[in-house]
Amino acid sequence: xxxxxxxxxxxxxxxxxxxxxxxxxxxxxxxxxxxxxxxxxxxxxxxxxxxxxxxxxxxxxxxxxxxxxxxxxxxxxxxxxxxxxxxxxxxxxxxxxxxxxxxxxxxxxxxxxxxxxxxxxxxxxxxxxxxxxxxxxxxxxxxxxxxxxxxxxxxxxxxxxxxxxxxxxxxxxxxxxxxxxxxxxxxxxxxxxxxxxxxxxxxxxxxxxxxxxxxxxxxxxxxxxxxxxxxxxxxxxxxxxx
Amino acid sequence: xxxxxxxxxxxxxxxxxxxxxxxxxxxxxxxxxxxxxxxxxxxxxxxxxxxxxxxxxxxxxxxxxxxxxxxxxxxxxxxxxxxxxxxxxxxxxxxxxxxxxxxxxxxxxxxxxxxxxxxxxxxxxxxxxxxxxxxxxxxxxxxxxxxxxxxxxxxxxxxxxxxxxxxxxxxxxxxxxxxxxxxxxxxxxxxxxxxxxxxxxxxxxxxxxxxxxxxxxxxxxxxxxxxxxxxxxxxxxxxxxx
DNA sequence: AAGTGGTCTAGACCACGTC
DNA sequence: ACGTGGTCTAGACCACTTT
Numbered sequence: 001x002x003x004x005x006x007x008x009x010x011x012x013x014x015x016x017x018x019x020x021x022x023x024x025x026x027x028x029x030x031x032x033x034x035x036x037x038x039x040x041x042x043x044x045x046x047x048x049x050x051x052x053x054x055x056x057x058x059x060x061x062x063x064x065x066x067x068x069x070x071x072x073x074x075x076x077x078x079x080x081x082x083x084x085x086x087x088x089x090x091x092x093x094x095x096x097x098x099x100x101x102x103x104x105x106x107x108x109x110x111x112x113x114x115x116x117x118x119x120x121x122x123x124x125x126x127x128x129x130x131x132x133x134x135x136x137x138x139x140x141x142x143x144x145x146x147x148x149x150x151x152x153x154x155x156x157x158x159x160x161x162x163x164x165x166x167x168x169x170x171x172x173x174x175x176x177x178x179x180x181x182x183x184x185x186x187x188x189x190x191x192x193x194x195x196x197x198x199x200x201x202x203x204x205x206x207x208x209x210x211x212x213x214x215x216x217x218x219x220x221x222x223x224x225x226x227x228x229x230x231x232x233x234x235x236x237x238x239x240x241x242x
Numbered sequence: 243x244x245x246x247x248x249x250x251x252x253x254x255x256x257x258x259x260x261x262x263x264x265x266x267x268x269x270x271x272x273x274x275x276x277x278x279x280x281x282x283x284x285x286x287x288x289x290x291x292x293x294x295x296x297x298x299x300x301x302x303x304x305x306x307x308x309x310x311x312x313x314x315x316x317x318x319x320x321x322x323x324x325x326x327x328x329x330x331x332x333x334x335x336x337x338x339x340x341x342x343x344x345x346x347x348x349x350x351x352x353x354x355x356x357x358x359x360x361x362x363x364x365x366x367x368x369x370x371x372x373x374x375x376x377x378x379x380x381x382x383x384x385x386x387x388x389x390x391x392x393x394x395x396x397x398x399x400x401x402x403x404x405x406x407x408x409x410x411x412x413x414x415x416x417x418x419x420x421x422x423x424x425x426x427x428x429x430x431x432x433x434x435x436x437x438x439x440x441x442x443x444x445x446x447x448x449x450x451x452x453x454x455x456x457x458x459x460x461x462x463x464x465x466x467x468x469x470x471x472x473x474x475x476x477x478x479x480x481x482x483x484x
Numbered sequence: 485a486a487g488t489g490g491t492c493t494a495g496a497c498c499a500c501g502t503c
Numbered sequence: 504a505c506g507t508g509g510t511c512t513a514g515a516c517c518a519c520t521t522t
Contacts (some may be wrong), residue, residue: 008499060302184480188474205447238429250517288512295492
């Protein structure tokens with residue numbers, strides 16, 4: 001194996017890229033087991049240790065999940081543990097309960113300047129906008145406005161959302177084959193306007209968390225842009241720094 | 243090597259614990275190089291690969307920093323790269339500039355209920371309280387109130403803070419031997435009270451981010467509790483979700 | 485018993501930084 | 504030239520799950 005200098009990429013990263021590619025093309029689907037390390041080693045003609053290192057990195061990135069004695073699985077948003085990876089909201093006191101997602105609106109539009117920049121699509125391209133409410137213990141806590149590229153989410157409608165019980169990302173994954181694997185959130189404090197005050201049942205002007213999120217799929221391609229307003233009277237945004 | 247079942251801990255974790263212990267006792271200090279993998283392998287009578295795996299984990303936890311060709315170093319808050327690991331504040335537009343820390347007050351007190359719970363010390367134990375302002379490009383952006391266990395930070399005074407140029411954590415590390423290695427932040431939105439409005443030069447009632455942080459040293463021991471109020475007019479809190 | 489991931493070892497060689 | 508971390512291999516054995 002020759003290791004040419006400027007573009008040197010170790011073997012295990014090339015293997016990683018190949019596995020990634022198989023995930024992207026849907027050869028192995030979320031929730032399913034991928035082939036064993038031995039099989040992959042044979043397939044790619046490398047040692048098991050090299051496959052192992054590739055998988056190690058992907059497990060650290062939450063793309064794969066290892067289960068000793070069973071196998072290695074493609075991570076899925078159907079797994080309830082995955083929910084709080086993207087929703088870092090915790091009640092001030094009391095147990096961590098699962099929220100209920102209530103779709104309010106869903107319509108099509110053309111991408112404006114901001115949406116086109118955030119989603120890396122042409123201005124004027126088709127987008128879908130979803131507004132939805134998140135309730136914890138039957139109390140409204142988050143109001144979200146979500147922008148999706150129309151091309152990837154063809155057929156998404158209010159009815160689709162109504163009929164789905166589970167997280168949005170598990171819907172996107174199951175119905176549209178779009179897997180969210182990372183995101184960047186920009187957080188500020190804002191005053192509740194009329195709309196937010198109505199939806200969240202708080203007085204106008206109440207300080208709220210504004211959480212702007214760009215979500216990425218494989219290859220760091222942005223596929224969702226959303227803005228959430230969080231009522232932090234009884235919840236807070238929890239962040240671990242390591 | 244026998245691997246008794248219920249309390250089984252792999253060898254590389256035991257090595258990790260030993261290295262951790264050496265860090266804790268100050269055998270190797272922040273910024274310094276630790277012995278080479280070969281030396282450590284000899285010292286602990288294991289293979290280099292086992293030491294390597296222990297160090298891998300500690301590098302992933304930002305306790306050690308590997309530098310190919312040079313050696314492995316103890317992570318330090320003197321390293322300017324470490325600053326934004328704990329200060330996730332980014333200007334809306336413009337370059338990422340380093341903030342200026344301006345100490346306002348520093349006094350001793352007895353731990354109340356909340357401080358004693360957060361710092362895991364006895365109620366009534368001695369604590370030190372610091373108030374300080376953070377300026378970016380000479381504009382006030384963050385006002386912090388910081389609670390420290392008096393026992394660990396004996397001799398910390400307003401003069402100490404005045405004379406220090408660098409981050410607080412690099413001061414704590416250099417002068418008091420206390421290394422911050424992780425933290426948990428609870429974020430909410432609040433309205434600026436009189437004090438915050440004065441310090442941050444914003445109208446009373448302006449929505450601000452309230453960031454409560456508990457910071458941990460080795461062994462997950464809490465050693466700092468602080469509350470910051472962030473003005474998010476020209477900055478936002480940036481969080482990466484993976 | 486068989487198959488999976490997890491650990492541990494030993495040795496060879498490569499890439500990087502320093503002397 | 505030398506020492507450091509980084510990669511790759513091959514083989515042995517352990518722990519966990521399923522058959």
